[in-house]
Amino acid sequence: MRISILGGGGFLGRKIARNLATHGTLGGKTVTALTLFDMTEPPQPDAAFPVASVAGDVAHLPDQAIPAGTDVVFHLAAVVSAQAEADYDLGRRVNLRGTDAVVDRCRALGTNPRVVFTSSVASFSGDQSTTLPDNTRQIPGNSYGAQKAAAELILADASRRGFLDAVTLRLPTVIVRPGRPNKAASSFFSAIVREPLLGLDTDLPVGDDFAVWVCSPRRAVDWLLHAATMDTSALGLDRSIDPPGISTTVAHLLQALDTLAPGASSHVKRVKDDAIAAIVSGWPPAFEASRARALGFSAHEPVLDVIRAFVEDDLAATRADRETP
Numbered sequence: 001m002r003i004s005i006l007g008g009g010g011f012l013g014r015k016i017a018r019n020l021a022t023h024g025t026l027g028g029k030t031v032t033a034l035t036l037f038d039m040t041e042p043p044q045p046d047a048a049f050p051v052a053s054v055a056g057d058v059a060h061l062p063d064q065a066i067p068a069g070t071d072v073v074f075h076l077a078a079v080v081s082a083q084a085e086a087d088y089d090l091g092r093r094v095n096l097r098g099t100d101a102v103v104d105r106c107r108a109l110g111t112n113p114r115v116v117f118t119s120s121v122a123s124f125s126g127d128q129s130t131t132l133p134d135n136t137r138q139i140p141g142n143s144y145g146a147q148k149a150a151a152e153l154i155l156a157d158a159s160r161r162g163f164l165d166a167v168t169l170r171l172p173t174v175i176v177r178p179g180r181p182n183k184a185a186s187s188f189f190s191a192i193v194r195e196p197l198l199g200l201d202t203d204l205p206v207g208d209d210f211a212v213w214v215c216s217p218r219r220a221v222d223w224l225l226h227a228a229t230m231d232t233s234a235l236g237l238d239r240s241i242d243p244p245g246i247s248t249t250v251a252h253l254l255q256a257l258d259t260l261a262p263g264a265s266s267h268v269k270r271v272k273d274d275a276i277a278a279i280v281s282g283w284p285p286a287f288e289a290s291r292a293r294a295l296g297f298s299a300h301e302p303v304l305d306v307i308r309a310f311v312e313d314d315l316a317a318t319r320a321d322r323e324t325p
């Protein structure tokens, strides 16, 4: 099985690459080649199969990013929420034209590869009390969400035409993100766990009762791998899936943090940020996600396990990274 990861140098791209390298298989089939594509050449995991790193712009996708014979493309390359809101042209170019370029390349290959695309809860709007059913219409309240929703439609139509075989996952906010804060409006949901575990103060721009739909990196990777090999005949024209995340609150997250690291939440400082609050308060905090469960997407673990997994998987590397200037 030949696999490409666009955005292969990013948070989830690296985790998928590491998982494939560790197991050597995807959906029970042997991985024979992996291509990692990003703006700069992504780091390569140690693997028993050949790994190529390719640098470029997804909006001008080089052919080597999706070589002939590719069976599965993970299309993760994106400009994230707050950045896409701050820079309209950049967001549109990467998130929309980048997806067009993926369609063009797959169409040129003529082999109908599986394309796993990461959309977002940000493609919906709703207030803090909403639980969204699977058939909810997407009415995005920000440019990032609009670009993701548009890309979903383009990929669904390309699937109908037989250019590619898309599965889109509308990911919840993935916590706990390792490394440094990023330009996602949701960055603080990870920061309020990660920074205190590093002994550092961090700002909380919303109230403690703020509710959010989240998933762990372990669960996100598991879902993305399932999307790569699932039988798509049951999807029909609707290629987009709300995966079964969990709804939690800031207070619950901080309580779980203190259970694992007593007193750690004292590093969280209440500092209101109206711009960030305006973006995230439009994201629905809960989804029914029953279609995903019926399609075999795995159930989510409790919040305490999410923080424990960060400590096991990423805390040491994050500490080392943060100590490097």
Ligand SMILES: NC(=O)c1ccc[n+]([C@@H]2O[C@H](COP(=O)([O-])OP(=O)(O)OC[C@H]3O[C@@H](n4cnc5c(N)ncnc54)[C@H](O)[C@@H]3O)[C@@H](O)[C@H]2O)c1
Pocket (backbone or CB within 6 Å): 006, 007, 008, 009, 010, 011, 012, 013, 037, 038, 039, 040, 056, 057, 058, 059, 075, 076, 077, 078, 079, 080, 094, 118, 119, 120, 121, 170, 171, 172, 173, 174, 175, 182, 186
């Ligand atoms: N992490 C989350 O909480 C979350 C939630 C919902 C959806 N998503 C989506 O999941 C995907 C992966 O998320 P992530 O957290 O790994 O993001 P990330 O920012 O860590 O990775 C995205 C990668 O895309 C690359 N990229 C940006 N512009 C590019 C361009 N012009 N050409 C080539 N590469 C480019 C970046 O360099 C980066 O490595 C993204 O599509 C994101 O929108 C993430």
